[in-house]
Amino acid sequence: MVAGVQIHSKEAQQAQAEILTEDALKFLAALHRTFESTRQSLLVAREAAQLRLDSGVPLDFPPETAHIRADPSWQCAPPGPGLEDRRVEITGPTDRKMVVNALNSGTKTFMADFEDANSPTFANMLNGQVNLRDAIRRQIDFESGGKSYKLKEKPAVLIARTRGWHLDEPRITVDNAPMSASLFDFALYFYHNAWELVKRGSGPYYYLPKMEHYLEARLWNDVFNFSQSYIGMPFGTIRGTVLIETLPAAFQMEEILFELRTHSSGLNCGRWDYIFSFIKRRRADKSAILPDRKDVTMESPFMDAYVRLLIQTCHKRRVAAMGGMSAQIPVKNDVQANEAAMNKVRVDKLREVKAGHDGTWIAHPAINQIAMDIFNEYMLGPHQYHIRREDVRVAAADLVNSKVTGQITSSGVQSGVEAALAYSGAWLGGNGCIPLNHLMEDAATAEISRVQLWQWVRYGARLADTGETITPEYVDRVVDAAGPKLVGGPISEKNMEIVSKYLKAQVRKEWPGEFLTSDLMGHLAVADGCPAQWQRSVL
Structure with missing residues (x-):
């Protein structure tokens, strides 16, 4: 339908017809042609950065951006409509049942995940877009297995998580090159829903994963500006929350917020990916060996430093410092095991709210009340921006301290x-x-x-x-x-x-x-x- 654009899949043909429309494909092509060369150069820069780490060059806060960190005058955009209070966010994949249950969970927001909680078959990617489009328009109700799934009157605020900059979407090529998976996920959600979301009192909100450098945040900001201009939407309508889930990004939190400041809605402690990145980026360092995964807790030195710095950074710039995910889920048919699991959730959420986080993540609707009760008790307002954590002093060595007990x-x-x-x-x-x-x-x-x-x-x-x-x-x-x-x-x-x-x-x-x-x-x-x-x- 569009010159230079090809679809390399026979899957999900109905979803293709609904989502991969001619106008949507033109938008995808415009994004690809404008930003793909920059994306590729940034991925090459990641490889070069890894080689420097392998050779023994230590990670540090970038000297060229010291003036940004030292300048107290700049702040990020105010929360978008519906994002003023994010005390509990539920996350999960974009299948139809999950979307309804998550939006009805009683949480403040739902992060619909096209990334880590999703297997990117083409059917999953396209049907997920259909499901979110239908949910936004309150047309998602359905019946399955004799059970009715119906969206309640005031569901959670919807936030979409795209895939990371490193991933391709090979089922769509533009000018004989695979598309960026990030741009594919972002563009289809934005193009089909941005105006509808604004009309309904919300906005096009995103979680942005796996970034490793502030220039990658600048690329997202450029994409946001281009896209808003493309459909005639005012600049600053989009909001993006960045997952700090790579070790290099922890040294550039303020710079990432600065690049996205007209569109930023905060940072999130993507704790599990952060541990993964900590090991991967320090792959050549024998001193960075970690014990069993269960022993690498939020009290581990490098994790504790990263959390404290994130909260301080976000509150300094007046945006949300979101906590992370407890991996525990309810245990059926075992009261004792279930209580032990839920106690771990309570301890984790209590630690987060007392540290100054403005919200937290859960993976199961049954955990919402536990997390909500704790945040309601200890966070009386919509957020904790007033907790500046000016006592925090995190040095580069603290962020790479791998002395973990275990x-x-x-x-x-x-x-x-x-x-x-x-x-x-x-x-x-x-x-x-x-x-x-x-x-x-x-x-x-x-x-x-x-x-x-x-x-x-x-x-x-x-x-x-x-x-x-x-x-x-x-x-x-x-x-x-x-x-x-x-x-x-x-x-x-x-x-x-x-x-x-x-x-x-x-x-x-x-x-x-x-x-x-x-x-x-x-x-x-x-x-x-x-x-x-x-x-x-x-x-």
Whole structure:
């Protein structure tokens, strides 16, 4: 329909007709032609930054932007309509049932996730856009299994999370190059819904993931301005909350806010991806080895420093400092285990509100009341911007302090293998988040497991409980024992074979793959009918 634009998929044809309209494709093409070269240059800059870290150059706060950090006069935009109070946000994928249940959960906002809680099959991506469009227009009600799903009168405020700058959308090419997945997700939601959202008293609101440099935030701001101009919308209508979930971004929080200041609605502690990035970016540093994932808590030195700095930074610039996700979910048919899990949630949310966070994340509607009660008790106003945390002094060394109390154990290896295999297997089957051992696993937690296994093998870590050295062969045995037991439901035997082979190969590499979602995307694209020539990485 549009010169230079091709759709490489036969999936979700009805959704294609509704979402990939001629005018929407023209908008996608305009964004790609304007911003793709900048995106690619920023991804090359990430590679160069990693090589500097590998050579021993330490991370530090950028000297060229010291004047931005020192200037007390600038502030970010005021909250967009409906974002004044964000004390509890629920997150989840964009399937129709989840969208209704999340919007009806009683939380203040719902982050509809096209990224870590989503498997990016083309059907999922397009149907997710249909579901959000219908929810905004109050046309999402449906029946399934004899149950009625109906949106309540005042649902949560909707925020969409795009995929990160590093990901392609190979099912759409413009001028013979795959589109940015970020721009694909952003553009379709914006083009179809921006004016409708404003008309209904809200706005086009986004969560922006995986950034590693303030220039990547500048790119988003340029995209926002271009897009608002394209449809004749006033500048500053869009709002973006940035997930600080990479180690380099923690050194550039103020700069990221500065670049997005006319569109910013704050920062979020993306804790699980942050741990993943901490390991990955310090891959050449043997002193950065971390213990079992369960021991890497928010009280760990590098995590505590990152949280304190984020809250101080946000409140200095008058925007929301959002807390992170407790991985616990309700435990059915086990009262004692459920109470233990919910107590962990209470402790986590109490820590956040007392630290000065303006809101928190949950993954299940049943947890809303726990989080809401705690924030209602300790946060009497809509936010805590008045808590300036001027006592906080975070140095570069604090953000890389890896002295975490804990051990590397055989059970830690076992749980890491299970999480990586189960999530990746379900992801290949079209499911982007799964419950496992009473935790909600998504791409971030699977990534921690993958790079921890690589790190332990790379540096010959010893198991505290058995004294064995963690070798590739040791991981092989754990994989071979765990894999068959995980098959079932969304995890097919074929996909388990694929991810088992992948994990075994990962622990043998000099450096781990940047993202499992990039490494495995080729399998989803092939299943959608996308020719291999449009895929930058096929396993």
